[in-house]
Amino acid sequence: MTDEKRKNEAPESKTGSGEETAAKGLSRRDFLIGAGVGAAGLIVGGGLYYRNNMPDSAVEGVFSRAVNGGRNGKYFEEDALHVITTGTGAPLPDPNRVGPQAVVVAGDQMLVFDTGPGSTRQLALTGLSISSVNALFLTHFHSDHISDLGEFMLQHWTGTGVEEPLQIYGPPGVEEVVDGFLTAYQLDRGYRIDHHGPDTMPPSGFGGVAHTFDLGTDLMSSEVVYEAGDVQVIAFNVDHPPVVPAVGFRVNYKDRSVIITGDTIYSDSLIHHAMGADLMVSDSLNHKMSQMIAEAGESMDNNLSSVAEDIQESHIKPEEAAVVAREAGVPVLMITHVLPPVPDFLKRPFLREAKAIYDGHLQMANDGTLISLPVNSYEYAIHELLQ
Numbered sequence: 446m447t448d449e450k451r452k453n454e455a456p457e458s459k460t461g462s463g464e465e466t467a468a469k470g471l472s473r474r475d476f477l478i479g480a481g482v483g484a485a486g487l488i489v490g491g492g493l494y495y496r497n498n499m500p501d502s503a504v505e506g507v508f509s510r511a512v513n514g515g516r517n518g519k520y521f522e523e524d525a526l527h528v529i530t531t532g533t534g535a536p537l538p539d540p541n542r543v544g545p546q547a548v549v550v551a552g553d554q555m556l557v558f559d560t561g562p563g564s565t566r567q568l569a570l571t572g573l574s575i576s577s578v579n580a581l582f583l584t585h586f587h588s589d590h591i592s593d594l595g596e597f598m599l600q601h602w603t604g605t606g607v608e609e610p611l612q613i614y615g616p617p618g619v620e621e622v623v624d625g626f627l628t629a630y631q632l633d634r635g636y637r638i639d640h641h642g643p644d645t646m647p648p649s650g651f652g653g654v655a656h657t658f659d660l661g662t663d664l665m666s667s668e669v670v671y672e673a674g675d676v677q678v679i680a681f682n683v684d685h686p687p688v689v690p691a692v693g694f695r696v697n698y699k700d701r702s703v704i705i706t707g708d709t710i711y712s713d714s715l716i717h718h719a720m721g722a723d724l725m726v727s728d729s730l731n732h733k734m735s736q737m738i739a740e741a742g743e744s745m746d747n748n749l750s751s752v753a754e755d756i757q758e759s760h761i762k763p764e765e766a767a768v769v770a771r772e773a774g775v776p777v778l779m780i781t782h783v784l785p786p787v788p789d790f791l792k793r794p795f796l797r798e799a800k801a802i803y804d805g806h807l808q809m810a811n812d813g814t815l816i817s818l819p820v821n822s823y824e825y826a827i828h829e830l831l832q
């Protein structure tokens with residue numbers, strides 16, 4: 446843990462904390478495909494070809510590696526609760542962050558939380574196979590959390606030609622949202638079956654099936670909404686005015702657990718739901734910076750100023766997220782849903798107040814940050830999958 450405290454930034458890879466306990470290595474390669482990560486290689490390889498007249502044999506090697514190899518497989522071999530923040534942005538455009546999404550890989554399960562704009566492509570670039578996703582969970586129905594749902598269902602189907610549709614869990618409203626995306630993608634469904642044939646694109650695998658859970662309005666409410674093997678997903682209510690319902694999720698795997706807050710303001714119930722977790726992935730809005738944007742945009746002929754002011758009532762401050770993590774005894778806090786968008790050199794000012802009151806590991810997550818929590822230990826390891 447000392448490493449992170451010294452550097453105060455997110456280096457390529459790091460580990461931390463607790464007693465050394467060797468975790469049993471299990472193969473997680475089933476989740477992985479090379480194509481996504483390979484695509485990044487293609488871009489680099491393509492540029493070199495034109496600059497250096499690369500021979501065909503070398504170009505062939507680039508394609509072969511792109512299709513067959515993934516560099517991130519090694520991180521998933523350990524038996525751990527793995528959490529990847531595949532989208533760390535929010536509604537405002539951010540050149541470095543796509544819309545919100547987190548992915549959990551644990552045991553034989555791959556679970557996805559929210560489908561923010563651009564997150565499907567970002568997830569594919571990590572090398573994880575979208576066709577391997579067992580279930581998708583939606584926190585609420587703001588567009589920045591659902592707008593990639595159509596694309597996500599499509600990639601889940603077409604990646605390996607699955608025969609079962611995607612299982613999608615959410616609070617009341619999830620059926621309406623899923624139905625809308627299914628309608629929008631009906632024509633494309635037909636094109637793809639016609640083009641590739643039903644053996645490659647089994648019609649039964651298209652789309653998704655909505656599963657509704659209803660927690661009522663009590664912020665203390667929670668419920669187990671999904672269980673498979675050693676993985677348990679608990680939904681809990683959060684306070685995200687004016688949106689009702691809005692939920693967060695806790696995922697338990699063996700002796701490790703993560704809290705994904707979704708969008709929320711501070712409430713004491715968050716501490717209750719986060720109690721004893723190993724990791725909290727928290728929504729965040731720096732109110733001071735948002736206010737600066739509101740004031741800077743006052744003279745502009747658009748809604749930026751009023752929106753920047755309104756959203757302050759709907760999101761937790763970094764220092765409030767730090768209070769929740771501290772009071773709930775959570776040793777690692779990853780800030781996501783970064784509002785307002787900030788360039789790298791403003792990351793420290795963004796988190797300054799939070800760092801002053803929280804002794805655990807605190808950083809702004811990046812698109813592609815992997816946090817691994819090995820079972821039977823207090824350790825954590827952090828790697829960047831997309832940098």
Ligand SMILES: [Zn+2]
Nearest residue numbers: 585587685708
């Ligand atoms: Zn929201």
Ligand SMILES: [Zn+2]
Nearest residue numbers: 535587589708
């Ligand atoms: Zn949001």
